[in-house]
Amino acid sequence: MPLWQYMVSMVVYIGLLMLIVGYMREHVKFANVFWIGSLVTFPMWIMGGVVGWFRWSKILSVIFPTIFVGFSRLANADSLAGKFKGKFWDSLRKEWVLWILYGVLFLNIAEATIKDFTLGNIFNAACGFLLCVTIPFPLKRNFWKLAGKNGELLVYTTIAWNFLYTTWNACFVYGESPVYFASSVCILLAAELYPVLKGRPELYVIARVYTLATHLIIRACFPNLFPALMDSSSWYNAGVLKYWGIINFVLIVPYVFWHMYQLHTGKANISFRRGKVDNTAIEAA
Template sequence: MATVETKDVTEDQELNVGKAKNIVETFFDFFQVRGQTTDPELIKDILKNDLFFYESELIMSEFSDTFFTPQRLDPLLDSVSEGLFDKHPAVVEFLSSAIEQGLIVKNQESAEIARRILHCCFILDKTTEKQLHDYQWSEKLFDYFHPVRDKKGIKKGVLRSLVTSYRVSGRWFVAAKVASLELVSLRYLKRMRKKNFKPGSLSDKFNQKLWVAMLNLNIYEATLQDWFSKQPGNSEAGFILTCTNAERVTDDGQILYHNTQLWASLYHTWNLCFITGDLPHLDLMYPKLLIPAVANASGDHYIHARAIILTITFSLMTLRIANNQPSAFEIQNKEKLCNLWGEINRKYARELLAVEEKKGRKTMGWFKRMIYKKVYLK
């Protein structure tokens, strides 16, 4: 009997994976992205005008052969597809519902935009992988952007970047994000340079608390923005993420938040929904979450990968704003998409909360519980 039940479960899992693959491939088909190779001229244009990488000797010396030799893009799409159906069921459910409801449609203009986004993903996946495995190379890339930003009036340092980013962008969320990421990158590089590490020391305990607090601050920024934008489902998902965040962080050699895959998957779908509704320059914002270096990362490594690409892409976005560069496209029905997506994320968030509380974990103190009931359960 046990053997039969195990076989049934395996067959159900295979069926679900098959359905997920079909949904993802249907989505790819909408934008005609299969069977493409990289276009070196398009890569050059993106490096110059979208990513501001073209003047970086660091980037060009490392990747010029890869970037300027045509490469098949199907392997990248295979990795994106595998990450979605293996780790991100909420995203797949959203795609299925959105396609079924006619909220995602085929057209030639969308296919051209998707082609550019796919090339951007190709570039950022390569650079992010390099950053993840070589923090000194990553530090050099951060250093490359400081003078580039400075020319546009965006200063280095937490407080100065806050003030000057707001002056450039006119958006407090963007300014707060740039400043908080400035703090994260400074702490990250300081920790990576430090060779003497004593697990369990007072310094270690302080660092762990600080890393968790910085991540929660990052989540709260978007959670409040969602609430004020009348996206209560996604806002609730963000709130639950702060309640179920890692209790332990390893910062010896890498910054690893020991989150479960359920938590990382919720963070991913929550953030995708948020940027769809609230941020400009989605041709840059989507790749930061779609690239395999981030989307396919395990629960332990997910936040490390995402923080690295987020630091780069928010610098890029503020540079675009400073250049008065318009967004490449606008999603006309984003409110409907985000309403649908937010409710799906709310469902997965409540499931995560139930799982964590079933383990006996205290996810909320009395104050957070009171806020949760009054704001989200009313």
């Protein structure tokens, strides 16, 4: 496959994903309806688009939580205040929602970590475990929020955590499914670049939610699309995989100590927010 094909297809896909994230952010009602509607593609999943326990676990643990995010955003959007009433919608404004979303992020990392272990990529799996350990808690909504005009999911992960997540996940895909590595790099870069271009690092998780969900739906419905456009199986090298995993583990160990130190000294509310103090944390009702 010629180099120009990789370059063009990857750049176009990254751009498309970023446009999708932006549109989903701005149009919360559309996003909710769209992801509910994505379930009609289920027959295509069972026709060969989704194969193996990991792929089924991954798509189910991404699409349903994405739908849940949509309902939660509707309930918390300032622009829709007063339009969604009743016990159901009131419950979606409570802190338990953020704990569920925290759990979903934890689960998605844990799934890949388990798969990494089964593939023998031990050091990268250890990195995944430590990523789970260092996800900021949504306690008192200090680091997780659903807020703003469109009820955006804001998660104050650190820049270092975002980077470590990206390199860990890229290494995982490189070993688990080399043929899809290039397309997976696209969704990882789109999630990294979008908040950077917007100047709002706290948008990383919501960008990751929509890029990953989009990618999984496309892959489930059109399993031959990415291999045809950007087959990266020839990029695989066992030595690269091994040392990449080791590097990821070496990088995350000092981060874990820094993370724990910030929590222990009470500095996390500032350092995790990149120097911005939040005085609006709300006790769960």
